[in-house]
Amino acid sequence: MEQYSSKVMEHFAHPHNVGEIENADGVGTVGNPVCGDVMRLYIKVEGDVIADAKFKTFGCGAAIATSSMVTDLVKGKTINEALQVSNAAVAEALGGLPKVKMHCSVLAEEALKSALDDYYKKKGIPSPVKMSAESGHEHQAE
Amino acid sequence: MRKVYLDHAATTPVHPKVLEAMLPYFSGKFGNPSNLHDVGREAKDALEEARTKTAALINGKPEEIYFTASGAESNNFAIKGLAQANSQKGNHIIVSQIEHFSVLHPVKTLEKSGFKVTYLETDKTGLVDPADVEKAITRETVLVSIMHANNEIGTIQPIEEIGKITKEKGVLFHTDAVASVGWVPVDVKALGVDALSLSGHQFYGPKGAAALFVRKGVRIKPQIEGGIQEDGRRAGTENVPAIVGLGKAAELASAEIPHRMSYLSALRDRLQKGLTEKIDHLVINGHPTRRLPHNLNLSLWYVEGESMLLFLNMEGVSVSSGSACTSRSLKASHVLVCIGTDAAVANGTLLMSLGMGNTAKDIDYVIEKLPPIVQRLREMSPLYEDMIKQEKVR
Numbered sequence: 001m002e003q004y005s006s007k008v009m010e011h012f013a014h015p016h017n018v019g020e021i022e023n024a025d026g027v028g029t030v031g032n033p034v035c036g037d038v039m040r041l042y043i044k045v046e047g048d049v050i051a052d053a054k055f056k057t058f059g060c061g062a063a064i065a066t067s068s069m070v071t072d073l074v075k076g077k078t079i080n081e082a083l084q085v086s087n088a089a090v091a092e093a094l095g096g097l098p099k100v101k102m103h104c105s106v107l108a109e110e111a112l113k114s115a116l117d118d119y120y121k122k123k124g125i126p127s128p129v130k131m132s133a134e135s136g137h138e139h140q141a142e
Numbered sequence: 143m144r145k146v147y148l149d150h151a152a153t154t155p156v157h158p159k160v161l162e163a164m165l166p167y168f169s170g171k172f173g174n175p176s177n178l179h180d181v182g183r184e185a186k187d188a189l190e191e192a193r194t195k196t197a198a199l200i201n202g203k204p205e206e207i208y209f210t211a212s213g214a215e216s217n218n219f220a221i222k223g224l225a226q227a228n229s230q231k232g233n234h235i236i237v238s239q240i241e242h243f244s245v246l247h248p249v250k251t252l253e254k255s256g257f258k259v260t261y262l263e264t265d266k267t268g269l270v271d272p273a274d275v276e277k278a279i280t281r282e283t284v285l286v287s288i289m290h291a292n293n294e295i296g297t298i299q300p301i302e303e304i305g306k307i308t309k310e311k312g313v314l315f316h317t318d319a320v321a322s323v324g325w326v327p328v329d330v331k332a333l334g335v336d337a338l339s340l341s342g343h344q345f346y347g348p349k350g351a352a353a354l355f356v357r358k359g360v361r362i363k364p365q366i367e368g369g370i371q372e373d374g375r376r377a378g379t380e381n382v383p384a385i386v387g388l389g390k391a392a393e394l395a396s397a398e399i400p401h402r403m404s405y406l407s408a409l410r411d412r413l414q415k416g417l418t419e420k421i422d423h424l425v426i427n428g429h430p431t432r433r434l435p436h437n438l439n440l441s442l443w444y445v446e447g448e449s450m451l452l453f454l455n456m457e458g459v460s461v462s463s464g465s466a467c468t469s470r471s472l473k474a475s476h477v478l479v480c481i482g483t484d485a486a487v488a489n490g491t492l493l494m495s496l497g498m499g500n501t502a503k504d505i506d507y508v509i510e511k512l513p514p515i516v517q518r519l520r521e522m523s524p525l526y527e528d529m530i531k532q533e534k535v536r
Contacts, residue, residue: 009452012449012452013453013456015522018521018522020527029524033485033486033489033525034474034485034486034489036446036474036489037446038523038524038525039524040524040527056522056523056524056527057522057523057524058444058445058446058522058523058524058525058526059446059449060446060447060448060449061448061449061452063446063449064449064522
């Protein structure tokens with residue numbers, strides 16, 4: 001396997017935003033333990049800005065690093081801005097990922113979208129989030 | 143920082159005495175063994191001495207040893223060579239589901255060319271039932287290949303019993319002993335095998351030298367053609383320095399196996415006990431007693447193998463993981479799947495394989511370092527969170 005970038009190792013060894021948010025405004029869980037990764041992402045929204053984001057992840061080094069990075073990226077963004085955060089942006093911010101680990105960045109994007117989707121549902125607003133299936137294999141939580 | 147290498151199943155360091163034996167054959171005694179002059183003769187003598195030592199380690203005859211470049215090559219040679227040379231008898235092959243890919247993939251290739259293959263299941267400890275082998279044998283069966291010890295979970299198969307069955311039925315029997323040779327006694331006569339694979343770097347020899355034992359009188363089709371080397375069965379100028387190293391490693395192992403077994407099983411048991419006492423939700427894979435003395439394969443619930451491996455690496459500890467995330471296929475180890483390990487916990491697997499360079503202090507260091515890593519990752523794991531919440535509900 002290709003080696004991880006120093007940025008990935010930094011976020012893996014010292015991940016940012018680990019934990020839960022009590023009474024979160026949106027929670028999304030994606031992935032499957034059988035595939036080796038499960039991500040749960042919590043967001044706290046104030047006005048239309050993501051005031052806080054936290055995560056819990058079961059997974060490899062890349063899964064933990066992408067979780068850390070995606071929560072970093074969305075904090076302080078508006079909901080609309082957060083909707084634009086892509087897996088490529090997460091991977092790029094980490095200085096790239098080994099090819100076989102790109103699915104971890106996809107999972108991070110899906111976890112974010114799932115949390116945003118949950119936010120809209122809790123608010124009773126029709127959700128503009130389209131849950132993609134681009135990861136190529138089932139990433140539904142059990 | 144302490145450095146603890148617990149990945150001897152991946153490869154071992156070259157023993158200093160092995161290196162010393164090899165060095166003259168790179169440049170001073172560089173000859174080609176196929177040449178009749180003195181320079182060639184010198185290399186030829188060294189090659190044959192290595193053959194004698196390798197044969198002695200497994201109680202075979204020197205003329206029954208064919209040198210190859212890797213354990214994978216030996217397995218490919220055995221499977222394809224034996225099946226193809228004996229296909230007039232039939233087209234059925236029997237293997238276990240937990241064989242190394244260097245057995246399973248050539249078997250798949252043969253399947254595509256018309257062979258029929260039976261893939262035997264194992265029990266939860268990884269054992270093949272000899273009765274299943276007997277039942278699977280038909281008049282068409284040409285070859286049975288069951289590994290001596292599994293490279294991941296260390297389970298040692300009842301090869302002797304299977305050997306009796308294949309002998310009685312007149313079926314060729316190959317065993318992949320790459321994981322076991324050098325660590326436990328391996329005797330081709332006692333095991334009753336017709337062919338056996340071994341590899342030098344698995345037991346303190348160099349990479350690039352391995353062997354296939356083929357019992358005298360058994361027909362095998364060469365897979366590398368175009369030269370007279372290895373009795374015409376494997377073309378290519380021999381890797382003399384590496385083969386000399388393999389011979390030396392075999393000689394050292396022959397003298398040291400009982401000591402290796404007692405030393406390593408004591409350390410392994412210490413590691414197993416220490417980790418089991420300190421970490422909950424932990425499963426030991428493989429057979430409780432019929433297991434390689436230096437093997438410890440464990441699965442931990444709610445944590446993923448690669449992240450444990452990376453954190454251990456930061457502490458100077460080298461291990462392997464059996465997790466989906468380190469494989470291209472994103473699938474858990476086929477061995478763990480076969481023994482019925484839950485696919486979710488299979489991704490939290492670590493393979494620790496000890497060696498003679500490890501000490502009790504190394505083991506205690508790992509027992510100290512792993513539990514906080516597991517705890518930290520579990521606190522980060524949504525699966526652990528769910529489990530704790532469910533337990534509270536109860």
